[in-house]
Amino acid sequence: MSHDKLAAPELAAIDIEGMSRQAFIMRGAVAAGSVYGLSTVSPFVRAAIAQDGGGDVDILNFALTLEYLEAAFYTQALKGVSDLSGDAKSLATELRDNETAHVDALTKTITSLGGKPVKAPGVDFGDAFANQKAFLALAQTFEDTGVSAYNGAAPMIESPEVLGAAGSIVQVEARHAAAIRSLNGQPIADGGFDKALEMQDVLDAVKPFVKS
Amino acid sequence: MTQHADTAPGPHERGALHELADDPASRKRFLRMVGGTGAAGALAIFMAACGDDDDSSSNSAGSGTSMQEPSQAKGDLAIVQYALTLEHLETDFYNAVIDAGVIKDMALADTAKMIRDNEQEHVDALTGTVKQLGGTPKRPKTNFDAVLEGGEQMVLKTAAEVENLGAAAYLGQAPRINSKEILAAALAIHSVEGRHAAALNSVVGETIVPDGAFAKPASMAEVLPKVKPFLA
Numbered sequence: 001m002s003h004d005k006l007a008a009p010e011l012a013a014i015d016i017e018g019m020s021r022q023a024f025i026m027r028g029a030v031a032a033g034s035v036y037g038l039s040t041v042s043p044f045v046r047a048a049i050a051q052d053g054g055g056d057v058d059i060l061n062f063a064l065t066l067e068y069l070e071a072a073f074y075t076q077a078l079k080g081v082s083d084l085s086g087d088a089k090s091l092a093t094e095l096r097d098n099e100t101a102h103v104d105a106l107t108k109t110i111t112s113l114g115g116k117p118v119k120a121p122g123v124d125f126g127d128a129f130a131n132q133k134a135f136l137a138l139a140q141t142f143e144d145t146g147v148s149a150y151n152g153a154a155p156m157i158e159s160p161e162v163l164g165a166a167g168s169i170v171q172v173e174a175r176h177a178a179a180i181r182s183l184n185g186q187p188i189a190d191g192g193f194d195k196a197l198e199m200q201d202v203l204d205a206v207k208p209f210v211k212s
Numbered sequence: 213m214t215q216h217a218d219t220a221p222g223p224h225e226r227g228a229l230h231e232l233a234d235d236p237a238s239r240k241r242f243l244r245m246v247g248g249t250g251a252a253g254a255l256a257i258f259m260a261a262c263g264d265d266d267d268s269s270s271n272s273a274g275s276g277t278s279m280q281e282p283s284q285a286k287g288d289l290a291i292v293q294y295a296l297t298l299e300h301l302e303t304d305f306y307n308a309v310i311d312a313g314v315i316k317d318m319a320l321a322d323t324a325k326m327i328r329d330n331e332q333e334h335v336d337a338l339t340g341t342v343k344q345l346g347g348t349p350k351r352p353k354t355n356f357d358a359v360l361e362g363g364e365q366m367v368l369k370t371a372a373e374v375e376n377l378g379a380a381a382y383l384g385q386a387p388r389i390n391s392k393e394i395l396a397a398a399l400a401i402h403s404v405e406g407r408h409a410a411a412l413n414s415v416v417g418e419t420i421v422p423d424g425a426f427a428k429p430a431s432m433a434e435v436l437p438k439v440k441p442f443l444a
Contacts, residue, residue: 098421098424099425105426147403154395155392155399160388163387164383164387164429165426167382167402167429168426168428168429169425169426170406171403174406175406175410177407178410179410179411179420182414187326188410188411189326189404191330192330192332192401193337193397193404194399194403196396
């Protein structure tokens with residue numbers, strides 16, 4: 001496993017009662033893969049185990065980028081969408097505040113782990129704020145993608161504490177997703193299991209909204 | 213399940229684990245995959261689990277974050293049994309509510325059915341996982357008469373409480389799961405429970421995010437007393 005991307009290489013050696021989580025994870029995955037072949041794994045689990053997260057700091061920076069995007073999205077929506085209903089406005093306000101809190105928490109966590117938090121990306125949401133319908137449609141995409149991004153990356157996390165923090169954020173993203181979906185008249189969930197997405201797929205999905 | 217005092221979780225956790233996972237069946241050393249696929253895109257859980265071909269009298273540590281291989285599988289099995297118990301409870305609850313026709317609002321009744329279907333999928337997936345880990349799936353006896361007698365409002369309030377509790381329960385266990393594959397499956401369920409909780413909170417006039425921006429976990433010791441009233 002390569003740690004080229006690690007912002008803080010020493011994190012690879014974090015011990016959980018005697019053995020790094022990653023070492024355990026890789027041993028199990030490699031052993032099982034060699035016996036059964038990973039092609040038979042269902043898509044959501046495959047996405048979650050196929051990637052090398054690159055260390056907790058890299059995963060947290062990935063999450064931070066998404067949270068920056070979401071926070072900017074709701075901040076701009078509250079200023080830019082002219083026909084926001086009362087319900088949509090109060091929800092957007094709550095979501096903006098939550099995403100901003102996530103940005104703050106992730107920034108602090110990365111710093112406390114000795115890493116360097118990424119800067120806020122430049123953003124361009126196109127016509128998403130033309131009206132409430134367009135805004136809520138993209139909001140649903142962001143929240144569902146956010147859930148899948150965390151669910152895909154979380155099993156790569158080595159530290160139980162960081163995993164717990166990521167879990168506490170993803171549950172809130174899922175709550176957001178359900179609320180937005182309700183406003184959109186959509187089912188709150190697509191079946192009993194939320195998908196996991198690989199980091200690269202998530203980055204590709206949000207690329208149209210990032211201005212470098 | 214024999215547990216080593218030094219590495220086992222606290223006494224409350226251990227007690228809860230024993231209660232829900234008193235299944236020390238010896239297991240062959242194996243690596244096994246669960247294939248629980250259904251026609252309509254149901255879950256397939258993939259897992260690699262190392263069992264101990266010895267009996268449970270080994271000096272291995274118990275559940276939790278200990279990193280000795282045999283105990284890892286045992287710890288995960290206990291967690292999956294616990295999750296299965298909660299999912300059975302949720303499924304039984306919605307079935308009882310639907311059968312009794314307590315929810316009069318059509319849209320809400322449909323939501324209850326959709327959530328019931330999600331919970332049933334969770335039961336099916338976790339049942340398969342328990343078996344693949346060498347355990348015997350547990351099915352609790354449940355009773356929701358008291359809630360049903362309380363009428364629609366009490367039913368909805370209870371549903372919201374149960375979903376928030378379920379989401380917190382998964383969050384409490386996630387960092388304790390050793391198998392990456394079981395963790396991925398638990399996370400896929402956890403966020404759906406969060407969706408249910410938010411929707412039901414809205415229905416009963418509560419905020420979708422009762423803990424604010426960061427959801428709080430709940431330990432087994434915190435969860436079990438709250439579900440006890442529904443266990444017959």
